[in-house]
Amino acid sequence: MAGPVREYLLLVGMWTRASFQYPASLAILTLSQFVLAVLDLAAIAIVFTHTRSLAGFSLPEVMFLYGTSATAFALADLLVGNVERVGRHVRLGTFDVMLVRPASALAQVAAEDFSPRRLGKLCSAVPVLVIAVVLLPVDWTATRVLLLPVMVGAGAAIFAAVWVLCSAFQLAVGEQIELLNTFIYGGGFLVQYPLSLYGRDALRLLTWVFPLAFVNWQPALYVLGRPDPLGLPTAFRFASPVVATLLVALAAFAWRAGVRHYRSTGS
């Protein structure tokens, strides 16, 4: 496992240095990422100017949901977000080039064109999480404190796995499929709000089929001391790392299958 991580870090280092060749462009792009993320937050602020609670959740509670999911999403985006461009690499033939290097193709696609501008999203997500933690009237027991980094880490892993899964599919099909991004960006947006907002059927779907409820919803229910609307056992509040591990394994398998079914282009 050390191999791909080392290769990833080597390439990330190189791309970071390359992006500093144009400092002005880097600054503008980072700022724009930050502003886009702040707009998401503004939407929440606007909702709370009209109501004191959203599906029974107070502003600090919604900020907590937003902060955890946005941090997880920004982390996943920073680390592997570029894999969504694998379809383009296939079309341009650059994926062939990656396959003839003695390095993990996944590490290379993920690191390709890495830029610190992606830190912009993190810069808006983390402060929201910090403010939420300060404002929440929650008794910060050891379990709750420990659960916080675990849920952010597992959430990032879940998003990353979904990203890789969608990319593996593009690889097998051999085309860039923009529709797949809806799953990722739509999913990332969905879990910024309390999931009970969407009704019980959506909640079931997001638990059992497309398990984004484990990004932040389930562990957040424990942290916030709220009952599960679906009445699932308490063990589910701590199941995020398990779900993340399963999804990561599935994504790794799918990626490998995608590479084996890769057809390359004409020339």
Place this chain on the structure above:
Amino acid sequence: MSLIEMSGVDRVFHVRRRTGLLRRQRHSVPAVNNLSFTVDAGEMVGYLGPNGAGKSTTVKMLTGILVPSAGRVRVDGLDPARQRRELAGRVGVVFGQRTTLWWDLPLRDSFDLLRRLYRIDPATFRVNLDRFTELLDLGPLLATPVRQLSLGQRMRGDLTAALLHDPRILYLDEPTIGLDVTSKAAVRSFLTQMNRDRGTTILLTTHDLDDIERVCRRVMVIDHGRLAFDGDLPALRARAAAERTLVVDLLTPTAPIEVPGTRVVRVDGPRQWLAFPADASAVPLVAAVMERFPVADIALREPDIEDVVAQLYAGSASALS
């Protein structure tokens, strides 16, 4: 054991063709069909074929990019599809149509990154880079980002990148495509030198028959996914039943001359073209001509390799239909 071994290799592509609004039909297109050959260490092999013959598909199976549909592929004892990354450290690949370098990085940084990706020890790297810089005249280009290089300069950079880790095998896919005469000559002489000095096995696919004539001792011709020919250049000429030609300049215009074993294919004033089988010796024919006719000059013309190959393609196409 041979360095490269392909036996009974097939590669089929499945293509979905739209036949109605929602209906699609699956077609199987064989790109490579029961292909078998071996290449020994130190050989320089030209891999020739028209567009869509299966040249690139073969190279992609040899590097592990594509998984064969059937058959056995071994390169340096490894199964490319399963041991792709391990194999990648032992082979170099140059794609004529795209670069393996990083577009935004100066050449020097690209090379340094490759050193770390391939885990080349610093001493070897130093020696190799110095040598290639000298041979390919890269010195003034090392600080230039790849996107600012001309095609010929980029190709020199790509050649260096493919060889820094001392690969046993170098694959080149159309390495001289789009290059000017000088750059082509530089690439060819560099390849010959690498083969001679380091024993690097070279397999190059090309359209350019000059590449083959200048660089390769052995030629494989692929057509419709099958090996249509495998041998050296003289054998290729003989195989296509090509004829050699004696160009005879007589002192005066004469009616077509009669020499046993030849036939006159063209007469132009005092000059006559006498065709004879490629495998016959020219010596008795020249002697016969000079004995019987007053001759100003005689030239011997080898069959044009382009004609030979065109004939070979045509032959394999008619054999199929």
